[in-house]
Amino acid sequence: MNVKMFEKLLITFFLLIFIDKSASITNSNDFYLWNRLLNVSNETLAKIFLPNYIETDGPLFRNENLTEKCLTNLIYIRDSMFGEQRKTWAFRLFNSWPSSIIPVGMILGTMTDYGDYDQCMSIDPSDLIVKYCLIDMTIPMPMPRPSMHNLFHTTKNILPNEIINNKSMSGNFYYDLGKMSSFFYYSTIRKGICLPTDCIDKDIEIITEKGFGREIFDLKINKMICTTKQTKSWQPNNVQILSILFIGFFILMTIISGIYDWFIVKKKSNTITTCLLWFSPMSNMEKILSSKMDGQDLTCLHGIRVLSMCWIIMGHIIPFFDMNRFSHLFLLKNEIINIYSQPLLKGFYAVETFFFLSGMLVSYTTIRLTNGNYKNFRIIPFLLIRFLRLTPQLLAFMIIITILPPLFDGPVWQYRMQWMIDSCEKSWWKNLIFLQNLINSDDMCEPHLWYLAADMQLHWLSLLPLIFLLKNPKRGLLFKNSPPGAIVSSPGDFRVGNKSGKFLKFYDKPWSHAHVFLIGFIFGYHLRQIKPNHFHWTKWKTLMAWMTIIIGIIICIYDTYPWLSGLPYLPIWSALISPLNGLLWSMILTIIIFICITDPESFISKILSWSFFRPLSRMTFSVFLTHFLVIYVIRDSSRNLFHLHYPSIIMLNVSAICLAYSLGFLFTLLFESPIVSKIILLERSQSHLYRRIRLNVSPDDIAFALNLDF
Incomplete structure (x- = not known):
């Protein structure tokens, strides 16, 4: 009886559901949720x-x-x-x-x-x-x-003085807007x-x-x-077609070489096989990512290069964004005087670090490879290998630039890319002869490439003191112990002038960095004589060294803090601190490297020699070239404004660094590694032409010089 009752109730329940559903379907033509x-x-x-x-x-x-x-x-x-x-x-x-x-x-x-x-x-x-x-x-x-x-400067003649200079008006709309009026410049x-x-x-x-x-x-x-709005699909021009073919060739060679290297166990030893294996992604990846010791005493340079490169990337984020890219811009007035923000504004010290390392390695590698004997020195290879080291990758980078515009879009993307392409069409040839910072630098193809020109020019100019030191070491002692006048005199008016662009116009010239390069050059001459445990570090000496480093860094980073806080600008102060800070920064680097070499067990040596830095260090040149592409994409393809809050700034910088090294790795794998392998192979070449200019050193020595000195 209970079972039958249950069956009736169940049937009734389903009938009610069906009737209700039918009613809703019937009435569906009369009612919609969006009727209003x-x-x-x-x-x-x-x-x-x-x-x-x-x-x-x-x-x-x-x-x-x-x-x-x-x-x-x-x-x-x-x-x-x-x-x-x-x-x-x-x-x-x-x-x-x-x-x-x-x-x-x-x-x-x-x-x-x-x-x-x-x-x-x-x-x-x-x-x-x-x-x-x-x-x-x-x-x-x-x-x-x-x-x-x-x-922080007060703007005159925009509002009545009884408003702009009356502190009792604080909180008034016009008073507060007047205090922020400097932003509108x-x-x-x-x-x-x-x-x-x-x-x-x-x-x-x-x-x-x-x-x-x-x-x-x-x-x-x-x-x-x-x-x-484009109504047709993208049609590449002649330059872009050549660029696609160039990049496609390297990608195709990398794929073919990878297949050959992976599947062929017994490889033939001939010129074609050797050239093909230049492009092997497995071999090149192993070289790039290897963290094993290379037997040199300068392993701390890997950490210095990586940290300096990260600093350069961060220094190109905020300063290279025009102020219209940020929301809540008035917050910048408080952020810019924050002690934590100052290092982001001083990325040029990272550039000075590379000038110092370049000068140091020029003298160090030359003295080491020639054993200090002028008869072992060859002028043409000294000039040529440096040129070959930089030019092919630079050319590859400029080729990649030409196909960047159609890959992305955004509110200002097309405008910025057109400006970039126009500049490169006018001045690409100046980059290939490393004179872009001296010939009409306003139309420079890519703003960061001035460094390569200045560094190459200083490298060529260093030939004279190198010959002087190698020919006559005793007189060379007088040279390296004398205070060169250029150290102080060259960049003396570095920040003086009425034109806002004078800083940049002077900064990209080689003589602005000659004093830092020369100090590194002199230090590099001494490096051959410095060995681990060569110097006995007492507690007092260690304390003095670290006090010098810390105080020097504070002075260099915060030297313009009073001016940024609104104090009057003093030209005489600027004329003094500019060259003196270059000297001070060079001294800091000298002490740090000296500590790393003479005390390998020190914490700074262990940090800078950390095996994690070595693969990243090998990518430095590629990252330097390509990091601006990352900045372009982040900055110019964005549909939204960037925030000035610390979490946003940190995420922006971290993402830029990670993307820059990811792109740098691909660039190294596809372009730089095959090119560097070819340069090293030229040293082994027995052709009559190259024998006339070849260095009497081993390929490992050349690899050391190429990997450490970009």
Whole structure:
């Protein structure tokens, strides 16, 4: 009985469910969850999807000063948006504009509102061909900008003195904005909008006359950066075709060599096989990633090179981002005087480290390979091998640059890439002869390549003191013990001048770094005589050495801290600290390397000689060349602003370093390792031509010089 009752209840339950379901299906044509959306008026849609400074019947759609094509297209977009069909692409266009007159967060210094680049570019060309435009507008500021200006300087003649100089007004909008006015010398109001391609620059100026703050703040259009939606697939030009073939050749050779090296056990010993194995990814990867000792006393240089390279990458992040790339820019005023931020602003000391190492290794390797005998020295190989070491990889890097533009996109990507390509088209040849820092340096192909030119020039100039030392060591003692006048005199006016760009124009010249290179050169001459446990370190000597290092680093890192904090700029102070800091930094490096060599058990020696650094050190040149590609992608393809909070800055720097070394590893594997293998093989070559210029040293000695001295 209970079972039958249960069966009846179960049947009744399923019948009720079925009836309920049928009822819901029957009534489905009468009720929708989104019914209200179907009944929204055009006025309500306009308030939701249009920027708050655009009205459906406003001046934007009836301005007779606009060109006929532009005005017609704007009206067509509006009608498509609010007509019966309510076209999605029309919503996308206006919804990609900034929503308000000023960027959200401007009170805290957010000057940029990109709108929505991707939504703009998602509009199908069959509906409308569009372009995304960034409008840069400048706020009126007293011109010219004061000499040696910084963010803490007070701007005069922008507001009445009773406001700007009255501390009791603190908390007032005008007072607080006036205190931050120095930022407007370095940033603009930047807004991104989506428009039909038929709207020309004149139309954009008219469109932005109202609703963009120009009538309130008297903003002036500085420039317009427009990216047009591509209607055709990318078609490479002749240079890009050659670049693709070049890169494809190296990739193909690497694959073929890898297959041959992996599957062929007994390899033939001939020229073709040897050349093919230059490209072997297994062999090259083993050489790159090997952490075993190389038998040299200068293993601490691996750590110095890696840490310096990381410092250079970090030094190229924040300073090479224009201020419009950051949100809450006014926070920078507090961050820039923070003691933890100062090292990020002093990345040029890492560059000086490489100049010091370059000078040191020039003299050290030459004395070591020739045994201090001039008869064993060959001038042509000294000049040629350095050139061969750097030029092929530099050429490969410039070839890669040509195919970078179509790989990414972003609000400013096309503009930045076009500027880069134009500069390289004008000056690529100067890079190959290492004169890009001396001949019209304003059009330099890639801003960081000035170092290669300056370093090569100093390398060539070091030939004279090398010959002097090798020919007459006794007189050489007088040379290396004398204080060269260039150490102090060359960079004396390094930071003096009224032009803001004078620092950069002077900094990329070889004589600005000659004193650091020369100190390294002199120290390298002595290195052959320095052996482990050669010097007895007492507690007092150790204390003095480390006090010198720590105090020296503090002075070098924080020498400009008073000026950054708003104190008046003193030209005489700048003229003194610039060369003296170069001397001081060279002395710090000398002491650190001396400690590592004479006391291998010291903690600094163990850290810098850590086996982890050795593979990374071998990639230094490749990372140096390619790290700017990583910065370009991070900076110029970003759709969002970067934050100035410490976690964001740390993540930005860490990601840039990791990506730079990943790209550097690929570059080393594909290009640098085969090229370096070829240079080493040239030493073994028995051809008549090369015998006339060959060095009387072993291939291992050349490999040591090539791996340590870039």
